[in-house]
Amino acid sequence: MDTLLVREKANQAIEILREKEVDAWLTLVRETSAGGDPILPLIYGEAFLTWESALILTRNGGRIAIVGRLEEEAARQVGVYDTVIGYDESIRPHLEGIFERLQPKEIAINTSLSDVYADGLTHGMYQLLLRYLEGTPFAGKLISAEELIAALRGRKIRTEVARIRTAVQATDTIFRRTFAWARPGVSEKEVQRFMQGQARESGFELAWTPENCPIVNAGPASPIGHTAPGDLAIEPGQLLHIDFGVRSDGYCSDMQRMAYFLRPGEKKAPDEVLRGFETILRAIQQAAALLKPGVLGKDVDAAARKVVTDAGYPEFPHALGHQLGRQAHDGGGLLGPTWERYGDTPLRPVEVGQVYTLEPSLVLPEYGTIAVEEDVLVTERGVEYLGAPQTELILR
Amino acid sequence: MDTLLVREKANQAIEILREKEVDAWLTLVRETSAGGDPILPLIYGEAFLTWESALILTRNGGRIAIVGRLEEEAARQVGVYDTVIGYDESIRPHLEGIFERLQPKEIAINTSLSDVYADGLTHGMYQLLLRYLEGTPFAGKLISAEELIAALRGRKIRTEVARIRTAVQATDTIFRRTFAWARPGVSEKEVQRFMQGQARESGFELAWTPENCPIVNAGPASPIGHTAPGDLAIEPGQLLHIDFGVRSDGYCSDMQRMAYFLRPGEKKAPDEVLRGFETILRAIQQAAALLKPGVLGKDVDAAARKVVTDAGYPEFPHALGHQLGRQAHDGGGLLGPTWERYGDTPLRPVEVGQVYTLEPSLVLPEYGTIAVEEDVLVTERGVEYLGAPQTELILR
Numbered sequence: 001m002d003t004l005l006v007r008e009k010a011n012q013a014i015e016i017l018r019e020k021e022v023d024a025w026l027t028l029v030r031e032t033s034a035g036g037d038p039i040l041p042l043i044y045g046e047a048f049l050t051w052e053s054a055l056i057l058t059r060n061g062g063r064i065a066i067v068g069r070l071e072e073e074a075a076r077q078v079g080v081y082d083t084v085i086g087y088d089e090s091i092r093p094h095l096e097g098i099f100e101r102l103q104p105k106e107i108a109i110n111t112s113l114s115d116v117y118a119d120g121l122t123h124g125m126y127q128l129l130l131r132y133l134e135g136t137p138f139a140g141k142l143i144s145a146e147e148l149i150a151a152l153r154g155r156k157i158r159t160e161v162a163r164i165r166t167a168v169q170a171t172d173t174i175f176r177r178t179f180a181w182a183r184p185g186v187s188e189k190e191v192q193r194f195m196q197g198q199a200r201e202s203g204f205e206l207a208w209t210p211e212n213c214p215i216v217n218a219g220p221a222s223p224i225g226h227t228a229p230g231d232l233a234i235e236p237g238q239l240l241h242i243d244f245g246v247r248s249d250g251y252c253s254d255m256q257r258m259a260y261f262l263r264p265g266e267k268k269a270p271d272e273v274l275r276g277f278e279t280i281l282r283a284i285q286q287a288a289a290l291l292k293p294g295v296l297g298k299d300v301d302a303a304a305r306k307v308v309t310d311a312g313y314p315e316f317p318h319a320l321g322h323q324l325g326r327q328a329h330d331g332g333g334l335l336g337p338t339w340e341r342y343g344d345t346p347l348r349p350v351e352v353g354q355v356y357t358l359e360p361s362l363v364l365p366e367y368g369t370i371a372v373e374e375d376v377l378v379t380e381r382g383v384e385y386l387g388a389p390q391t392e393l394i395l396r
Numbered sequence: 397m398d399t400l401l402v403r404e405k406a407n408q409a410i411e412i413l414r415e416k417e418v419d420a421w422l423t424l425v426r427e428t429s430a431g432g433d434p435i436l437p438l439i440y441g442e443a444f445l446t447w448e449s450a451l452i453l454t455r456n457g458g459r460i461a462i463v464g465r466l467e468e469e470a471a472r473q474v475g476v477y478d479t480v481i482g483y484d485e486s487i488r489p490h491l492e493g494i495f496e497r498l499q500p501k502e503i504a505i506n507t508s509l510s511d512v513y514a515d516g517l518t519h520g521m522y523q524l525l526l527r528y529l530e531g532t533p534f535a536g537k538l539i540s541a542e543e544l545i546a547a548l549r550g551r552k553i554r555t556e557v558a559r560i561r562t563a564v565q566a567t568d569t570i571f572r573r574t575f576a577w578a579r580p581g582v583s584e585k586e587v588q589r590f591m592q593g594q595a596r597e598s599g600f601e602l603a604w605t606p607e608n609c610p611i612v613n614a615g616p617a618s619p620i621g622h623t624a625p626g627d628l629a630i631e632p633g634q635l636l637h638i639d640f641g642v643r644s645d646g647y648c649s650d651m652q653r654m655a656y657f658l659r660p661g662e663k664k665a666p667d668e669v670l671r672g673f674e675t676i677l678r679a680i681q682q683a684a685a686l687l688k689p690g691v692l693g694k695d696v697d698a699a700a701r702k703v704v705t706d707a708g709y710p711e712f713p714h715a716l717g718h719q720l721g722r723q724a725h726d727g728g729g730l731l732g733p734t735w736e737r738y739g740d741t742p743l744r745p746v747e748v749g750q751v752y753t754l755e756p757s758l759v760l761p762e763y764g765t766i767a768v769e770e771d772v773l774v775t776e777r778g779v780e781y782l783g784a785p786q787t788e789l790i791l792r
Contacts, residue, residue, distance in 0.1 A: 034512045074607075074624065088713050111520050115520075124510075124514075211470075318466065339484075
């Protein structure tokens with residue numbers, strides 16, 4: 001159990017409640033083996049909650065868990081909740097009793113239009129909650145916890161940064177081995193198998209679903225996007241592009257690296273390839289220079305996007321970067337354009353302690369995908385790369 | 397990828413839409429690496445969906461996926477969806493266009509007050525859906541998919557039953573080895589470590605979170621319920637009770653077995669222990685005799701519960717049994733009492749193809765927990781045990 005981390009994050013949550021002036025934060029779940037609420041690993045750990053359960057953190061430092069009687073002891077073992085209430089038949093009277101006692105002016109719940117990680121409350125559970133609070137003053141006090149959760153997930157504590165750094169460094173090592181080993185004739189699937197084997201041998205889990213971790217694109221015929229590697233083989237005169245990440249103690253890396261395979265007699269990559277690669281590097285550098293506490297995600301995205309379009313390439317059909325943490329796509333503020341599918345996440349100010357990917361891309365119809373992805377930490381002064389960035393196109 | 401299974405389950409879903417006379421079923425998700433909707437493994441497989449995505453199955457056999465452009469190819473690779481629409485900026489016009497074309501009288505969505513597995517739609521996504529459908533006739537046509545989902549998860553196809561059977565048999569083997577190895581002085585934690593090692597060596601994942609898989613109760617001082625094993629050691633004159641399950645190709649077992657440790661000179665367990673054990677066996681047999689297609693879960697629960705209370709023991713503070721499948725607690729109809737925390741799940745009729753646990757329990761203050769848990773398949777004629785049931789108290 002990750003008791004220390006969970007305790008530190010719960011303390012941080014209470015600080016954030018004070019900062020945002022929210023009296024109480026309610027996480028209401030049931031049978032979390034079905035998926036549960038993505039906030040649970042940060043405030044409860046990995047143990048399952050089987051029956052309807054309420055975790056309440058308050059601005060005054062209250063840490064209350066209402067759980068099925070058979071999970072009372074497990075809730076105590078979490079080490080965060082000093083009030084643990086076990087119930088047999090219904091959570092309702094206990095929930096009401098707690099709110100009667102606390103008299104919160106606002107109760108934040110895990111619902112959000114634009115942030116999946118702040119939207120763990122299902123519609124069914126929301127309706128149950130309204131039913132439980134019917135006839136009380138508390139039904140009218142519900143607000144979204146999205147700002148709290150974005151702050152809690154986003155502002156990494158030292159332990160979290162250290163775990164991401166470990167994941168980044170392991171990924172870097174695996175990339176180096178992979179590009180040293182890869183040669184013309186090797187298929188995308190074989191590259192995937194090699195990298196997954198390397199991760200397994202070094203004792204790391206994959207950062208996302210094995211089918212497309214890594215994503216491997218050999219040359220221009222490879223379908224772009226989140227697809228599984230296929231039977232296409234690496235060919236001289238083409239690009240090999242790989243998107244990969246591992247998980248270290250629950251925290252992820254997410255990186256892209258690329259190489260050009262020389263044709264017989266070629267000494268360097270074609271100018272068109274070099275120009276594309278340098279454009280992507282410049283877009284990343286431009287973004288990294290702008291990425292500071294207080295800037296809006298959309299402005300960082302726009303600056304990198306402009307480097308790519310000013311160079312005459314079409315704009316990339318995705319955000320410049322996302323936050324990284326327990327998940328490769330960790331929610332909260334996004335370095336992205338204000339497209340409907342991103343909701344309001346590109347409008348949030350960047351904060352100290354957040355970890356972002358920077359991953360502009362372009363496609364050269366004759367050579368393949370050009371994309372590099374770096375993982376960076378936002379500090380008081382700007383960004384810190386969590387691993388050595390790719391500064392040269394790998395030639396093989 | 398589990399392509400064949402997903403294809404068969406998608407076909408079964410369309411049959412169920414016909415049977416229940418529902419025109420269209422919409423699964424609306426985003427960034428499923430955050431947990432996603434628990435129905436996805438059955439109708440989409442294990443690949444993640446990053447952007448807002450809609451999977452629509454229709455009574456007329458339509459299989460439509462609207463996904464972010466970069467996941468178009470991955471959606472095709474699922475092998476279920478013959479219409480795959482990739483979008484860049486917003487899912488809204490595509491969703492509306494599909495419904496305009498289909499003109500469904502009802503659209504089932506994944507929301508449920510009482511079944512967590514039919515409640516995958518978050519409250520935020522529900523609100524987005526209402527916003528997308530605003531001003532169209534479709535907002536008024538939303539109904540709960542809970543009956544569809546309960547049927548689809550509950551009615552196991554042959555492949556699913558075979559996988560559960562494999563998990564049950566592996567669990568049975570691990571139990572036999574564990575009880576042969578266990579001896580006084582061994583702690584709950586050591587039992588857990590032994591069993592997890594056995595699972596790993598046989599190549600099976602655990603059926604639920606490692607912290608309490610297995611749950612181990614050595615004697616009467618062990619806390620009851622879903623807690624992690626502790627430092628208590630097995631003692632002569634006490635019971636050892638274990639709740640354990642493994643996962644085989646995505647499908648779980650969930651079983652309880654128990655032993656009595658003889659004191660020096662004892663040849664058999666004390667009468668009080670034997671009487672408790674036989675009561676639990678009779679409760680299971682009573683439930684198994686009643687468990688037939690059409691019976692209500694609450695009636696099966698009540699019959700087993702009555703065996704226990706008629707024998708003078710307090711009633712067990714949990715349901716008699718739950719469904720088993722991709723999860724150890726698989727949702728849908730429950731063999732349980734009509735307590736508020738179970739919603740309406742004990743009122744659902746039992747169906748052919750469902751797999752249930754039968755797990756009555758009682759506690760003897762001097763000896764510990766008495767509980768046995770069997771996994772059974774509902775057939776046309778009654779139940780089939782998926783492994784050999786425990787019929788004798790193990791003596792050590």
